[in-house]
Amino acid sequence: MNKEDIKKLAENKNFISGIYNYCDRWCERCPFSARCMNFAMTREYSDDPEVSDITNEKFWQSISDIFKATREMLEETAEELGIDLDAIDFEESSRNEAVKDKIANNHECCRAAKKYYQMVDEFFESEYIPSLRIVDEEHVQNAAELQKSDDLDGPPTLDEMVEIIYWYHHFIYVKLMRAVRGTVGNSEDLLDEFPKDSDGSAKVALIAIDRSMAAWGHMHRFFPSHQDQIMAIIVHLERLRKRVEKIFPEARKFVRPGFDEINTEFTHK
DSSP states (O other): OOHHHHHHHHTOTTSOTTGGGGSOSOGGGOTTGGGOHHHHHHHHHHTOGGGGOTTSHHHHHHHHHHHHHHHHHHHHHHHHHTOOGGGSOHHHHHHHHHHHHHHHHTSHHHHHHHHHHHHHHHHHHHHBOTTOOBSOHHHHHHHHHHHHOTTOOSOSSHHHHHHHHHHHHTHHHHHHHHHHHTTGGGTTGGGTTSOOHHHHHHHHHHHHHHHHHHHHHHHHHHOGGGHHHHHHHHHHHHHHHHHHHHHSTTGGGOOOTTTTOTTOSSOOO
């Protein structure tokens, strides 16, 4: 994909501007993939399995192609706007970013989110082998019976619940890091009339927490002998959820392009 290909994609009015900024990156489950420019940019390579393999040279070549095209567009735009890219003090900028990272890492929400993904890893390391098959035969039988139950709400299989939990367990931390970093230095105060990116990032984290809690709520039915451990995880997530909502009181109200817009013809994600 070259610079002209990207410009052509950008002219497609079917794409929802900025939709990829506040999504959960789960393209396979997203009803808006056909209206996402980021998804369209990667689809050029999607038919070749080697391009999806991070250990294959074609994967890194595709990344290199997109980077090259993006850099060409950046240089072209900078020239048009009279921006001297060489004049940027990258050393000072790097120091500022390092300060923000340190503040965010020490923030109570980010620390709790990091603790959560460690709890998840500990649980699955103790209960699963790498293939994600249940080790205990009693759990296997219990899971099989529950999957046949007509009154089981939510994800119908244990593997699907595990998939949800695993998809979001690092994602929550990453999004909260971005949300907290966005508040450092009050950089958003100059744009009070616009929705804050920190609120958008916090909202995506909250949605991930909601979905993770729902999945864990079903997990205890598959692991009755580990209810205390699972409930400890759920309690931890609930406390994190409440704290995020207190620190980012406007997060739930943030309108994500496409997903939350009124009169959208698509199902919300």
